[in-house]
Amino acid sequence: MKILIAPWGWPGMYKKSRYKFNANEPLTSNTSTGVLKKLLDPDHTILIFPDSLAVYNPQSYNAQTYEDLVNSLKDFLFEHYVSNPAWMPDFNQKKDSMLISPNVGTFVDKDTKRRLNIEGKLSDYYYWIFYNLSCLILNIALNSKDITLILDTSHGINFMSYLTFSALYNIGAALELLRHENVKLKIYNADPYVEVAKYLEINLVRELTPKIQLIKKHETGKFLPFNADMEKFSDRGKFQKLSKEISEIFRQYEKTYSDVFLPFLGSFSQGVVNGIVHFFPEDSSEIENKVCDIFNSN
The missing domain is CATH 3.40.50.10640 (SSO1389-like)
Structure with a gap:
C-alpha cells in the first residue's frame, strides 16, 4: 500500500x-x-x-x-x-x-x-x-x-x-x-x-522506518522512564534510586505484562501519547466528536 x-x-x-x-x-x-x-x-x-x-x-x-x-x-x-x-x-x-x-x-x-x-x-x-x-x-x-x-x-x-x-x-x-x-x-x-x-x-x-522509543536503556545498563541525562537532575541520588526500582520491576514483569508496562513507561517520554492510546476506551466516538467541535469552534 x-x-x-x-x-x-x-x-x-x-x-x-x-x-x-x-x-x-x-x-x-x-x-x-x-x-x-x-x-x-x-x-x-x-x-x-x-x-x-x-x-x-x-x-x-x-x-x-x-x-x-x-x-x-x-x-x-x-x-x-x-x-x-x-x-x-x-x-x-x-x-x-x-x-x-x-x-x-x-x-x-x-x-x-x-x-x-x-x-x-x-x-x-x-x-x-x-x-x-x-x-x-x-x-x-x-x-x-x-x-x-x-x-x-x-x-x-x-x-x-x-x-x-x-x-x-x-x-x-x-x-x-x-x-x-x-x-x-x-x-x-x-x-x-x-x-x-x-x-x-x-x-x-x-x-x-518510524519507531516509538518506549524506554531507553541508559549507559549504566538501567532502564530509565524517559530520555534524560542523569547529570541534569539536582537530586541525582533520588533519580538513581528510581531508575533501580524501575529496572527491578521491569525484570520481574517483562514477559507477563510487557504489553501494558511498556506503553506506560513510554508515556513518560512520549508526552503520555502511548498511555492514552493503550488505556483509552474502545468506543471513543463521543469524546472524539466533542474534541473536534471545540477545535473547529475556535
Missing part, C-alpha cells in the same frame, strides 16, 4: 517545469507531486492546502461559517488546479483526498488587494493534521500490513512540510506499535525552481 502525501502552498504560482525522477525520462508538470503520482502510482494521494488560500477565492468571502469557507475553497482549488493534469494527473475524488488545514497570519491577494487575517497558533496545524491524517490512513490502509508513506515537501509553505513529516512519523510509529504493521516513510524534495534549468531533480531526502 503506497500513500502519497503533499502539502501545497498557492498552486497559482507554480510554473511549468521539467522534473526528473530516478532513471526516468524528465516529465513536464507544474508540480513535482504530479510527477511522483504518475511514476510511483500510489494507491491513494492526499493533498494538503492551508485555509489562508481563501484570500484568492472570491466565493470564500460569502462564507457564513468556517465549514462553508473550507468547502468553498476546496471546490475552488479542485476546479482550477487539482483537476488540471498540468498540476495533478488523474486525481480521483472518490479515491484521493484534499485537506484544508489551519494557517496563521495576515494574507493579501496582490491583484485584488483582499486581506485575510487568521488568528491561532502554529501548533493548531500539527494537531489538526495529525488527527485527520490518522483517520485517513487508518481507513485507507485498514487491511494492509505493508504501508509506504511518501511525503513530497517540494511545495509546502514554511512550517507545513516539517510538521507534516512529524505527524506522519508519529502516525507510522503508532501503526507499527499498535497494529504490528510494516511502515516505511520516504521524503522527497525537488530542486528549487530555476527558469534556465534543463530539469529539476526530485531527490530522495530520507527513507526511514
Whole structure:
C-alpha cells in the first residue's frame, strides 16, 4: 500500500517545469507531486492546502461559517488546479483526498488587494493534521500490513512540510506499535525552481522506518522512564534510586505484562501519547466528536 502525501502552498504560482525522477525520462508538470503520482502510482494521494488560500477565492468571502469557507475553497482549488493534469494527473475524488488545514497570519491577494487575517497558533496545524491524517490512513490502509508513506515537501509553505513529516512519523510509529504493521516513510524534495534549468531533480531526502522509543536503556545498563541525562537532575541520588526500582520491576514483569508496562513507561517520554492510546476506551466516538467541535469552534 503506497500513500502519497503533499502539502501545497498557492498552486497559482507554480510554473511549468521539467522534473526528473530516478532513471526516468524528465516529465513536464507544474508540480513535482504530479510527477511522483504518475511514476510511483500510489494507491491513494492526499493533498494538503492551508485555509489562508481563501484570500484568492472570491466565493470564500460569502462564507457564513468556517465549514462553508473550507468547502468553498476546496471546490475552488479542485476546479482550477487539482483537476488540471498540468498540476495533478488523474486525481480521483472518490479515491484521493484534499485537506484544508489551519494557517496563521495576515494574507493579501496582490491583484485584488483582499486581506485575510487568521488568528491561532502554529501548533493548531500539527494537531489538526495529525488527527485527520490518522483517520485517513487508518481507513485507507485498514487491511494492509505493508504501508509506504511518501511525503513530497517540494511545495509546502514554511512550517507545513516539517510538521507534516512529524505527524506522519508519529502516525507510522503508532501503526507499527499498535497494529504490528510494516511502515516505511520516504521524503522527497525537488530542486528549487530555476527558469534556465534543463530539469529539476526530485531527490530522495530520507527513507526511514518510524519507531516509538518506549524506554531507553541508559549507559549504566538501567532502564530509565524517559530520555534524560542523569547529570541534569539536582537530586541525582533520588533519580538513581528510581531508575533501580524501575529496572527491578521491569525484570520481574517483562514477559507477563510487557504489553501494558511498556506503553506506560513510554508515556513518560512520549508526552503520555502511548498511555492514552493503550488505556483509552474502545468506543471513543463521543469524546472524539466533542474534541473536534471545540477545535473547529475556535
